[in-house]
Structure formats: C-alpha cells, structure tokens
Amino acid sequence: MAIQHSILFLIFLLQFSSLQFPSLGLYNLQHSYLISCGSDTDVQENNNVYIGESNPSYPKTTFTKTTVEKNESTLLSPLYQTARIFNSQSIYEFNTFPNNTYMVRFHFLSISSPTDLSTAKFNVSIPGFSILQNFDAKNTTDSPLIKEYFVKIIRKRFRITFTPQTSSFAFVNAIELFMLPIHFIPDDIERFNYISPDGQALSTYNGGLLSLETKHRLNVGGNNVNRENDNLLRNWLPDDSYITNPQNANNRSFNGDIKRTANDEYDGPNSNKYIAPDIVYQTAKESKDGSNGLNISWSVPVQKNTDHFVRFHFCDLFNPQPRLTSFLLFIYDTYVRNVNDDSRLSDELHDPYYYDFVVRSDGTGLLKITVKPNVTDNVPKAFLNGLELMKVIELSGSIPLDDLDSDSKVNLPVVVGSAVGGLVLVSVVVVVFLWISKIRKQRPVENSSWLPVRAAAGWSTHSRLTDGTTTQGSPLPNINLGLKISLYDIQLATDNFNAEKIIGKGGFGIVYKGVLKKEKSVAVKRSEPGSGQGLPEFQAEIMVLSKIRHRHLVSLIGYCDERFEMILVYEYMEKGTLRDSLYNTNLTSFLSWKQRLEICIGAARGLHYLHKGATGGIIHRDVKSTNILLDENLVAKVADFGLSRTGPLDQHSYVSTGVKGTFGYLDPEYFRLQQLTEKSDVYSFGVVLLEVLCARPAIEPELPREQVNLAEWGLFCKDKGILEDIIDPSIKGQIDQNSLRKFSETVEKCLQDDGSDRPSMGDVLWDLEYALQLQRGAIHREPHEDSSSSASVSIQLPNVRRFPSLSTLSEIDDMSIGRVTDESVNAEDSVFSQLKIDDAR
Template sequence: MENLPIRKTPPPLFSVLVFLLHFSSLHFPSLAYDTPDKYFINCGSNANANFNNHVFTADRLFHSKATSSINGGNQSNLNHTARIFEQESYYKFDITESGTYYVRLHFFAFASSSSNLSAAIFDVSAFPNNSNSGFMLLKNFTAKNSSGNSTIHEFFLGIDHGSFRIYFTPRGLSFAFVNAIEVFLAPANFSPKNYPSSSPLVLHTIYRVNVGGKELGPDKDGLWRNWDPDDLYLLKSNPVGEVGPLQTLKYSNYEHDGFVAAANYYIAPDLVYETAKVMNNDSRNPSTSFNITWSFNVRRNAKHLVRAHFCDLVGQAADIVFNLYSNGNFIKNVNNSVFVNPIPYYYDFVVESKESELINISIGPNVEKTTTNNSFLNGLEMLEIMEELAPIPNMKEHKSINVPVVVGSVLGGLSLICILVVGFLFGLKYRKAKHVETSEWSPMPAVGGGSTHSRVTEGTITGSHMTDLNLGLKISFAQLQQATNNFDTKFLIGEGGFGNVYRGTLSDGRIVAVKRGKRHEHSSGQGLPEFETEIMVLSRIRHRHLVSLIGYCDEGSEMILVYEFMEKGTLREHLYESNLPRLSWKQRLEICIGAARGLHYLHKGAAGGIIHRDVKSTNILLDAKCVAKVADFGLSRSGPLDETHVSTNVKGTFGYLDPEYIMTQQLTEKSDVYSFGVVLLEVLCARPALARNLPNDQINLAEWGMNCKKNGLLEQIVDSSLKGQIDPSSLRKFIETAEKCLQDDANDRPTMDDVLWDLDYALQLQQTAKHREPHEDSTISASSEFVLPNVQHFPSHSSTANPDDMTFSGVDESGTATNEVFSQLKIGDAR
C-alpha cells in the first residue's frame, strides 16, 4: 500500500484524537488479559449452569419462533439441555472489542422422548463483522458419540467490532441443535505468526498435545482447553525420554527470527512447558542421531496452522541446535540459545496435507551446527484453516436468538495513557484506512467521559431540534405496529447501524420500509442526531433519485422512520454478497447516473446545499424498475458549500472516506465525490471497498483499482459477469471518471455535475457501440471542451432546473428524468 499523501501541515493533536475512540477498541498486547466473563450460554435451559467453574447463562430470555428446547432431566447441567433448530436460525453477539476470539460449541446427544439428537444432521457457519460473507465451521455434522461424552468443537476467528452471528442450518428434513456456546476474546498475543495474509483468521482446533506429559483437562488450563498425552501420536521407532521441570518458568514478551516468547500461562499451561520429549535423555550414546516423530490424521487437501511449543528442560541451552520438520520437509532451525532457560517459547507454521491424510511433525539434531545430538518438544497444537465460504443466509426467514451485551464504560488511567500513546504514534504514521469499516467515529470528548452523543445534534441541519420537525409527517406507533404485524421478524428486510428495517403496509395500502431505531440507543441519546437529521433533510426536499420520507414516529423512546419501499434493495446486493441476478453494464451505468443526479441535487439544488457524508453502495437503493435512489441522510451536513470548508467530526465508512477529510476534518462536497468514486469501482469490480481476505495490495479497492489503472491492467478488475458486454470506449471513460473522483487532493476532483456529465457520456458511448480507435475518448477531461454536434455542456447552476429536482412544497414530484445533456446527440454523429 502506498502512504497517504500529505500536502498540508502535520495533523494537530486534535486530529490524532479523532482516531482514539475508534482504535480504543483494539486489544493492545501491553494491556493485561482478564479472564473473560462473556459470552457463555447454556442453550435451551431455564437455569444457569456451572461448568469448569464458570457460569453459563440460560438462554430462556432469547427465545425464537424457529427454535424449541428440550432437556434430559437436569436444567442446570450444561449437557442436559439443548436448543433445537427446525429451520436455519442464528445466535447473534455484539462484539465490542476487535481481536481474535475463541468460539466453542458443545454438542451432547442425550436421550430424549421428543427428539433423537444423534440423528441430527446440520451445518454450522459464522458471519462476522455485520457481513453477508461467512465461513463454514461444520458441514454435514452429526453429534453421534459412542464414548458417552460431549463433543466440543473449538474455533478461532478474527472478529472486528460489530455484530457476529453463528448459524445452525438443518440438512434436508433433519434438524440442528446445540447444548452450549462460548464466545470470548483470546489474549492479544495469541494471534498466530507466519499466517498467510490472504486467508481470513478462521481456525478449527484439531489436535492439542502435551508432549512428555499427561492428559490435561479444562481445570488445568487458564482458558479451559483440553491437552492430550502425546503417546497417542508418537511413532516409537526410536527410543525417547521424558524430562520434567528444573526451575520456575519465566514468561517474557519478545520475538526472534519467527519464534515468540510466551507472554503468560494463557499461551499454554505451565504443565505443558514443564514436560518434554527428548531424543537423548541420559546422553549414554551421544553419537547416535535420529528424529522423534508424531503422526496425525487430518483432512485431505487442507491447510493447517501448527504451533510448536518449546522450553529447554535439558539444561544445555548453549549447545542445543536442532531442526523442525513436517512430512520430512525442513521447516525451521531451532537455536535454543536465544531463549535461555527457563523461558518458554513457540513457533507457528503452515502445512498443507495435499492428497495425504497424515501430517508428521518431527524434531532432530542439527549435526552441522552443534556437537550435542539432542532435541526436545514440549507441546503441539494443530488447527485447520477453514477456507470454505458459507452460503448466504436468507435474511427474511431468519429467527434470531439475540444475546445482549453489558458494556462497562470505565476507562482506567493506565488504559487511557496507552490509548493516547498508541493513537499519537498511529496518527504520525497513518496510512489509508484498510482494515476497519464503521459507520461513525468521533473525537474523544474534551472533558471527562460519558456518552459520545448529546440530545442536541452537532449541527448537521441548522436548528434541527425535535420541536422543529414536520408534525404533518408524524405516524402513530400503533399504526406502525399494525403495518408490520407488531414488527414481526418475518417482515424483516434489513439491519443497519441505526436499527432494523421492516416491510410494512399502511392502512391506505401503501407498502413502506419501516426503520426502527435500536432500543439500547434510545435511553443514551445515541442515534437521536441521525434521527433528527434524516427527518429535517427529507422533509424539505424531493427528488426522483432521493429516497422519499413517508413519515416518522417519536412516541416515548421510539425513533422510527418510514420510507417509500424500494423493491430491489441495495445496489451492493446486486453486485455481490447475494444470489441475485447480476446487473448488465447498461443497468450499472444508469444506476450510477441516477445516484449522481441525486448527489448533485443535494450539493447544488437543495436550499443551502447538503453534503451526504456516507455515500456507499448500501446507501444506494433500487426500486422495482432499478431506478437508483440515494438513502440514509443521518450523517448529512448542510450549509453553504462554496464559501469555506466546514470543520467537523470525521464520520463515514472506512474504505469510502476521503483521505483529505480524515487528515484535516475539513468537509466539502468533494468528500462525497471521493466516496462516489469508490462506489464506481464497486460497480465495475463487484467487490467490497475493503476486502480483508485478499492480499495486502488488494484489500483497499480504491488503491488497488488505481494501481491497476496506472499499470494498464484494467482487465484484472472488471467483474467477470461483464466480460464481452462493455464497449472499450465506455469502459475507458468510466475508469477515467472514477480516477478523477479518487484524487487525493480535493481540488483535483470534479464536481458531481462533471461526474454526471462523464457518466452520461460513458452511457452514450456504450449505446452507440460504434468502433473507435484506441486513442479516442481516452483523454477527455470533465472540464474539457470536446466536439459533439449540437451538444452543449450545461453549467452546474443550470441543473437546478432539472425536472427531477425540487424543494418540497407539499407535492411529491416523481416524474421520469429527462437527459437534457445528450438529448440532441444522434447515433450516426457520435465520435
């Protein structure tokens, strides 16, 4: 990734503080790890259960119409109750801190008169970070277990702040079930090293082995893990010995050549590091060299992360140098002198099973670098890298079991200092945001803590208080309950940062979208500014390409917005992350033109001018005829846009945010232009603005797209479903338009009027489909004069006369738009 160009003075401390709230959620290694207390769920029970000296909370408060519960006679026993899923359902968790998470699923097919749990066949998948992109955890799973013990499947997932779902999907006519669920944050330094950057962090524990020691149960492990004795896997073709502890372990926190010192006993228990297998325990025959090998059955053609644990218990640290092998292949030279006795340490590496169903791990002396023929190993962990994507759920039919979160908002002095230091260093080295997507981030309050929102908006719409809202648009809560069948989840059509969206039918027969604010935000005042802003903006403007507000409800603690219903949902759903038919190139151009018209009207046609501030593909909606309409004005700002820049808290969505706005907090209409440029690339490439599962140079769509443009590799970024559809001249014009929008300096970006002109031209080039020479239409600037017969580039101010645009006067004007720019262009005359 290229560094973010900085043309202005270095950001002041206030600028750095902008990042603090957002990055305060990161789990810094320097902070102590506290034993987690969430989430531990006793599924299908009316009572809490104690397991491994930990309380699992009953899920009786999280009922779902899609589920039922059964018990085997003891409600407080973790393995004697289960939640049954007759159709695809999910548990939902609110993740407040980004990091690596343990996810454990407990299954025990106990005897029941109502259900034969051992007959259940189902899939389990995970959808982190409010995304429709999920991963298969268990496929065609059945919980049959002849041993009479419960089956526990453990996973590690990298999860960002946001919503996290675990889906249970019955196979065929079967059903699914689960007895208990654990979701909790792992220690910060647990995240694996030497992990492939192109793979999302989704790991399934296959083996965990205490080498040289006995079996360890959850009561012997700080994170309640099981460790098997290694004799189950040891190939005993050569004699080996065991050693025990020599002195108290010394945990540390440093790395060397890929090896990592264990920071604490959460990495592995003391009992793992205090025992080991050695090649030559008593040195009776030091001239003999051989390898010690452990063999593991694995799934064919799967990648595995292997963590090898070491701690010198032999007492020859200065002399021992040995090799680590996998399937006979050299992996790493282990020079024990770096981690002097008794410091425990580990090494991570990735092994692929390919066609074999075995992975062998070996250690053996390095005869070239040492005269001491010895080697040792203390522990092994083998985790499969889960790469299979999960099918996209049918959100309209899901019934969720919502698990609430209790957030402690106490920020200690030490934590605050750590956050300030990290935030300041980050501000000095800030690169283009590419790892986190959020709907809003604000600077730290100048004094004290408390809520980040007040009951008064930050001036997004001047004078926007609840008492000033258009009372003629008020709809009673009772009417909305009736319209949505009391907000029945079967009418749920979407979820966002503000709240859930339901399809509803008003008493006059109109079909509407009802967006109900989240209940937990009402008492704190969060969401109120966005609620007021949305009403103030949409109650005074009307445009064919802006979503219309039908009404609102603010009774009691309710914050509900009612919009015209957009039959075809979001633009993003038609580009990727769904099974919907893909849009043609002509449709995509028309949608982009429509959205550009809406934004141009906001900037120049609306009274005083409005900056949207959150332009993205999920905020561009499509009606039944695929007409694009810009939506979600909760972050909008109003005021004169052609005088001075507006200083404002940075808000928006990472991946779409204008880098100049991030660094300076100076908001202009060109910030919307940058975001729209990212949308244009989304339309062309059919991929997210941020894709963390891709190689580093492809994570940020704007950077990747512009690098491809610079290197003449456009064919690499075009959506494969469009191949053969796009006229080359139309493609060149579209790419040039996106490139101009994505300039780092706002002064170099076009206005939305210029963008609209260029997109109209790209559409006309596509429609004429006349052969052109490669040099034609490839260097036309948005502001250039170019020859077209009887065609005139109308100035920006003339666009206010567009029949699509009008300020609200009590009449909803929604007539068909007329393309005045190209109304006189004849196909035969096009150049």
C-alpha cells in the first residue's frame, strides 16, 4: 500500500513539476511570451492572450527615452492599437530554457498617431545575430507586417535589442517568443542535403549556430491559411503567383481526415500537427495528364547567393492505397530525390510527411523547384502540398553571444518558480530512488542534469546502449561500462555546453573543448539531444575505440548515454584537423613537406593497424583530412569511427553494405558495387595524400569542371607530366624530386578504379616511409632513375625481400596490452638501415 501511495505521489509531483518546467511535459504553446507592446491591459487575438507591459509577468526591460502611441479605432485588431516607440537603444530580456529552438515574431503596423511610425528606421539584434538590418517601416501603413525568425537559444535568458538609426526611432506593436517542439527545426541544420549554387548535391551542410528568417510559407493548391488555423500561429499564402506553368497543374482538395502517425514531439519524416496544419495537407497541386504526366515548376524570390532552408510538404491524396507515390523532385535543374511514401514510418494512407534541404541560391534571385512524374516507374502523377523557405542568417562578428547566465539579478517570480521547481525535482528524485531501491534493488539514478529534460526522454536516465527496446534492436554487446562518464561531469567540463567552448561541428554533432577532473583537456562530441539519429555511429565508435589502442588512433576517454544524450569524449588534439593545417588561411604557419610526410605516415600506420592489427579487421569507411587530427607535436591520429565496419578483409572478400562516406573521397568501386573492402580506405587515403600535396579540398565546385574533383584532376596532371603545376606553392621548393616521384606513384596506385589494383595500407605505409627517407637524403638515387622499376634491385640483390615496418609490427603487438611505447616513433629508420639499398620494390 505504501508503494502505491509513493507511485501516486510521484505521478502528482511530475504533473505539478511540468507547470514550472515546460520541457518536462508535452509541448504547449502556452509556455510562451506574447507581448502587447505599449498596452496597459492584456488583449486577445486569435484566442491567445497578449500581456500588456504593465502586467507583473511582463519581462525585464532596459528602456530609455521611450514613448507609447495609441489608436483605439475599432477597425484595428486590439493587438495593433498600441505601439512602443524607442528613441535610443532598448532591450527586452526574457527567461528561457537553454539549448532549445524558439520562434520569435515581431508585429509592425504604422497606426495613425502623432508620430509618423512609417518613417522609422532601425535595427533589431539578438545574441550573435543581426536579424533585422536597416529596417524601413514605410511598407507598414496598409496592413500589419510580421517578421518571423527561428533562433537557437543557448542561455537561460535571451535579449532582443532595438537600435534606432541616426536621427530616427524604432517601434514595435507586439512580440511573440515561444519554444518550439523538439526537433521542429534541426539544430545547426547540418544533417540535410546541401544543394550548391550550380545545383550540385553535396553531402552535408555545415552552418553555424541556428538562425533562420521565414521568407515564404505556401499552401500549395489552396487558399490563405490564417494564424488562427495553425497550431503555431503561422500564415500560409497561396502559391498561384509563383507557379511558372499553371497550365500543367490542377488544384486538388481533400475533405477526408489526415491520418497522422507522428507524435507531437518528433517522428520525422512524418509530419505531426505542429509541422503543418491539416488544411495544408488537404490541398495540393497535381500534374495534369500528358503522355506520362506534366512537370510543375515554381520560381520563388530569394536573396541572391545565400543559403536557404527549404521544407517540402507531401500527403498523397490521389492514390487509392499507400506505397504508390513515386515522382521526382528537382531544385534548380538538379534531381535531388525520389518522392515516395516508402520513407515514412507507417502504412497509413493520407499520412503526411516532409523533406528538408539547404539550398544555396544562385545569382538570379529566384529559387526554382520542380516536381516531375516518374516515367521509369510509369507513374503519371506528381504533386506538392506545401512549401516553406527560410533564409539562413549568418553569425555577426560585431554582435556578441551575451553571457546572460552570469547575471546575478533575477526577478522574484523567477526565484520563487526556481525554488518550487527545485524542491519538486528533489522530491521526485528521492521518491524514484526509494522506490527503485526497494522494488528493483538496482543502483540509484545518476546525477541530475542542469539542462531541462526533454519530453521525449521523460524523467529517465535511460541508456540507449543497454536497453533492448531501442529502435536499433538488441542491446549493444560487450559495451565497456568502465568508460562511462556522468552527464554531470561532462556539463562541468564544458561549462554546461557553453557556445564559447565550441571547437568544431560534424555530421554527428557539435564538438566542445572541455576540462575533466585532474585538469585533463578533452574534446566532447555531443549529438543533437533527444535525437534518434546517429545511434549506430555512436555504438560503432564506442565498440571500435573501446577495444583498440594505438599511437596513431585518437583515444576514447569515455562516453555518456544518460537521458537520451549521446556524447563521446576524446583526448584533445591541440592542432585540430589536418585540413585546417593544410589550408586554413587563419593559421600563420604552414606545414613543411617533411612534416606532411610524417603526418601521412602516422595516419597510414593507424589505418594499417585498423585493417590488420584489430581482431577481425576494421574498415574506417570515412577517411578524409578532417578525420585526421594533429596533437601539439603534429603527431597524426585517425579519428571518427562512427561509420566503421568489421568483416572479412582478405583481398578477395568484401562487406556488402549501403554506401556511406564523403563525396570526393568515396571509392568509385564501392559506390558502384556497394561492396566495401579495405581497399576503399586506401582510395580515400589516396585523396588525402593529394590534398597534402596540393593543399586544396577534395571537391571545389568553384573551379572549372575538369578540376572540381581533386582525385580526377590529380591523376590527369600526373598522366600529362604537369603534377608540379598543382603542388602547394608553399612547399614546391622543398620537395626532393625522388621523394615527389615516389609519393606521386603511391597516390596513383591508391586511386586506381579497380580495388584489386590498389596496394594494401601496409604497402602504402612502406612507400611513404621510403619517400621520407628520400627526402631526408638517407637513400641516394640519381634523379633520372625510375623509382617504379625494381629490376636493377632484383638483379643486384636477388635474395632481398621487403621488410615490413618495424613500427607497424610493434604497434600491432601492443593491441593486447592497450598501450604503445614511444620507441616505435623512428622505427622506420632502423628498417631502412637494414636494407641499405636504393629500392626494395
């Protein structure tokens, strides 16, 4: 009976705590700031209450020289009957939940008043971003103008600053600020296809902290959708003025139910009720029948040469059963994907879904979008239900990321709320601890987090790696629990994931520099909190690095999988990535040719150990210059094992798997046959070697077409005898010609189309060590000698065989003891001193 009372009390506390901490409960728009600026009373608009500035719950402000204008005309919505005017820089400050994405809206209407509001000229900024620059209010006289933004707020408090231009003023009628559902807009929008200005599809988009400005929101095939009909108070406009070939399309509508299988928090690519309202999915433009159906195209005005986040909404209203959708989507004139409902998470008919892209606009000022029937599959229809387009706002160097959390001045309601919330949370933890200890006799829950616990995670310290109910299947076997680090310790190490600690970003997430206990510097790689994406990579990284140790592989210090977090902690690499050291213009020093060779040798040793030294063999599958890190002594270490695979690794075997990797480095044979071998890593490493020689990216779209792909261009130059023309000018005078010849031959062998023609990583390592000896002058050759020929060697020394690298052997042996001694660093010298021949190949 006492246990039942404890459970009931726990439920009550959780329900009560959600009043103080909105991210503990289901998403609710009422957890928001809706402000009627300049008003003495609360007003209603679209069944929402906007608080007046005299209300006690009104946020903290820093105003100087402000006035209020009023026009109580019954023709105006109450929201636009008042306005706050700023004659000098003024600030609104809001209490927020850190590390969440918020919607920010400003309402502007130049109401009739003693001050001519239409003459206002001003700027609006938020921490890190200038979101409204040189705003001119002249277009706000006839109807309200709403400016809408999506921002990632990383602090506990958030400031909006209005700055009038010289001899002018600023004003605003209303402000909305509310937290969006989890993953409504992805953090840093890095996990989506990126379409370059010429239409080339690149692998991922690498942007900064998230800030987007809504430019267009279209209800395709339908009428205007007003704010009161949208769960997030958005306007959707008809698309008719943007379609370029209306004769090819029919407007279609649907009066039935939209059957959503997505939950209210996150179930992408399915659409929940916050992604878009039913009314958007109940209308569409459908291609008319031609011989195989007709294309439909739209041209939407955008800012030139700027990144835009684009979301496409689809719901099949036309087919009698699910899984029949199939047509092609184009951005500009580039095919970007086959639209079909096979990617959805349910078999429900009329279940809406969406796709996201980041698109770099070209110089025309128009973004072209086309849906095209799938002629190959003989499906004559194509359609589109909705389109959203948002401009990516870049970080502003002149606007700091304010550190508001350190401010000790907090108003009384916040103090009281925090105290009550803290008491509730402590009570919850105590009850959970006692209940679990008594009933399940398990260890107590782990340290509580500083961050608000996301609704998807509930109030659990759930571990993804040991729970057999995860979407990935069975629990991860043989996980090294000794490497587990508490979330609390990681938050301490990174100052609660302070944005100032960010040192990099990648496909898995953001990387922070941190300091663990005992002053140990570490790199902390954090996946998007609460996301199911990246779990296989997270598991693979732990499985690989918890089993192996090598001087030239980045060491895993530990991991954290509390509260649906996925965090990996590595040794900190002072010099960053090889890519940065090669061609980051912010660096004042450049790597010498000898240093570059030593770095390549180190990376080759690490990869060779993966292929041959680890039990079962490991294929890295994502070898590139950003995954080779350098410590303070420029010792190279291979990193990022999230895509790694184990399997049979003799030269006649392969692992069948879907293609993953990075464009520009992908083995063409693997891409073509989907058969992964260790020679796939060899190809990718060959591209890295060319990067080292030429100091340019693997893919550079701005160059002439024949030069875009470094591997293809490098082989062409090698074949034409003009390789020296593309060498990095900073090292061109340093390179010994014999060393260059040996190095370029190694590159050429690595980049062979047929994997069986490529050398093993051990062969590559030996060749690189030999090129280094040639550079050092330890082995003397005449410049005219062809290093590719070993005929003279075989005649002079018929019994000499090629020795493996002693450094490689010593480090493979170290696998069992988990450490590598420093004695192997110069072991290649001893290898070549034993040979004492011009060439051993």
